[in-house]
Amino acid sequence: MTYDDFSTVREKAGFSVKETAKLLNKSERTVYRWENKAYSPDPQILNKLQIIAEAKNNPYTTGEPRFKFIDLFAGIGGLRRAFESVGGKCVFTSEWDEHCRKTYMANYDCDHEVLGDIKDVNLDAVPDYDVLLAGFPCQPFSIAGVSKKKSLGMQHGFRDETQGTLFFDVARMIEYHRPKAFVLENVKNLQTHDKGKTFSVIMRTLEKELGYHVDYKVINSKGWVPQNRERIFIVGFRDSAGFSFDNFVVKDPCKGPTLNAVLHPEDSTELPDPPYTDENGKVREKYTLSDKLWHYLQGYAEKHKKKGNGFGFGLNGPEDVARTLSARYYKDGSEILIRQEGKNPRRLTPRECSRLMGFDEKEPFVIPVSDTQAYKQFGNSIVVPVVETIAQHMLPYILGNTENTSNKKPEQLDIFDMPEYEPEMPSV
CATH class of the missing domain: 3.40.50.150 (Vaccinia Virus protein VP39)
Structure with a gap:
């Protein structure tokens, strides 16, 4: 491989010029010179980047x-x-x-x-x-x-x-x-x-x-x-x-994704995902908090607010970033609640938790257990x-x-x- 390939290898590795400079412990100016073919990078540097690029584009499936x-x-x-x-x-x-x-x-x-x-x-x-x-x-x-x-x-x-x-x-x-x-x-x-x-x-x-x-x-x-x-x-x-x-x-x-990237769109653009959504792709009602639980969480938050504590629920919209998903999420879902127009907020579905943890990037993760167990598993992962x-x-x-x-x-x-x-x- 020659330095003519540097830009191609960098792009295959999925790094920007700035990220490549940090990875290789070089200045951005130096990396731009490689990009512009002003001079050749050290073969060992190119080999390191090539290893990463090959791994990202050709993961192990069969063979050695x-x-x-x-x-x-x-x-x-x-x-x-x-x-x-x-x-x-x-x-x-x-x-x-x-x-x-x-x-x-x-x-x-x-x-x-x-x-x-x-x-x-x-x-x-x-x-x-x-x-x-x-x-x-x-x-x-x-x-x-x-x-x-x-x-x-x-x-x-x-x-x-x-x-x-x-x-x-x-x-x-x-x-x-x-x-x-x-x-x-x-x-x-x-x-x-x-x-x-x-x-x-x-x-x-x-x-x-x-x-x-x-x-x-x-x-x-x-x-x-x-x-x-x-x-x-x-x-x-x-x-x-x-x-x-x-x-x-x-x-x-500051440039990461928002919850919009993991939530069920509920606009018929996503295929039904039973048992989490109905035949129209709408999140099932069982994930919406009951009046009793919603009133309890609001009262609990208000009590601690008066004491000067930060305890309470996390209410989110599609453009927000969630708190940490924990193994206790199955109890009340309080750390990550999703706003719903005209009704109580809802929990994330296990599918949304899977996406939130990055398990569904290539294909849907199989969830063969109950919601309670799924919440525990994703919260601990x-x-x-x-x-x-x-x-x-x-x-x-x-x-x-x-x-x-x-x-x-x-x-x-x-x-x-x-x-x-x-x-x-x-x-x-």
Whole structure:
């Protein structure tokens, strides 16, 4: 490939000149010179852009995958969907919730069993893989989760024996298999939980005890979907690959889509989508709030307004951007309500939630579960196009050569046999 192809490759990769400059850590002036054929870019730079372009335009479907990955705490497969889009192949899945497994298996061609609890996984039975993906449970670290557990006198964070310690099951798997890379996802509040002690333990485990090169970034999905949703993504590479989030291209949140992009149009331009819309494409009445619930939410909001609190419902129109969709959405839908002329507002339908999370970009996502379960599943998931962008950013480093190709853990480190490890756990 010659520099004559630079503009074509950039366009296939889907980046503007400004985004390309940030991705490649170059000035916009330099990129414009490449565009205008003033001089040639370095072949390695062009190769990096070509890898991203090929992955976006020719994702893995059949034949030899670009790399293999495992999907832990898989949920409904948001991380899988993103990494398949750049040519990865899933070779192992673990998800404890039976309803999530039902949705997962309805949407993906699995040539392997979808296993349950990660604690029951036989590490020797996990096939070879290059990348570990894990959206480990966030409830112990979320603001809402911590508040609820404190009110009940329960432990949270790493002292939550049913969920908080699941991070260490991920760490144990990383230690055992030494994958080339990993991606961990959690709520933004993970950074500040227990005055930063929780995050400090996580980073120490990954960097000092497992010996990985780690970077992380809090990303808001507003540039990709009409939702104000911040999540932290932690990426690690076994070898010194040079990966960093410093030049990660974040879409401008001020130029992102609005709810109009995900709502049922209800004007006969969309085919009926049962059971969410009727034969005319109108959203079914069951999604409209009852008078009792609507009056309750208005009263609740007014009460907290008088106290100076910000609690209340989120009322939206087609040109708005929604609050964060949560797993509790099935209860009353209060965080994202849609205005309706002449009647009470309504909840989003599960189909609209699927679109809001980016699952329907290429084809309709299969939703084989009840509305209650669907709301929980989408509220707990990741925004697919955000992670697709992360996967594209990681791909050149996953496929590229690295300084040290050893897949053995550091000889001096054994994180699960360190007697001094337990006292450093964060206090709650």
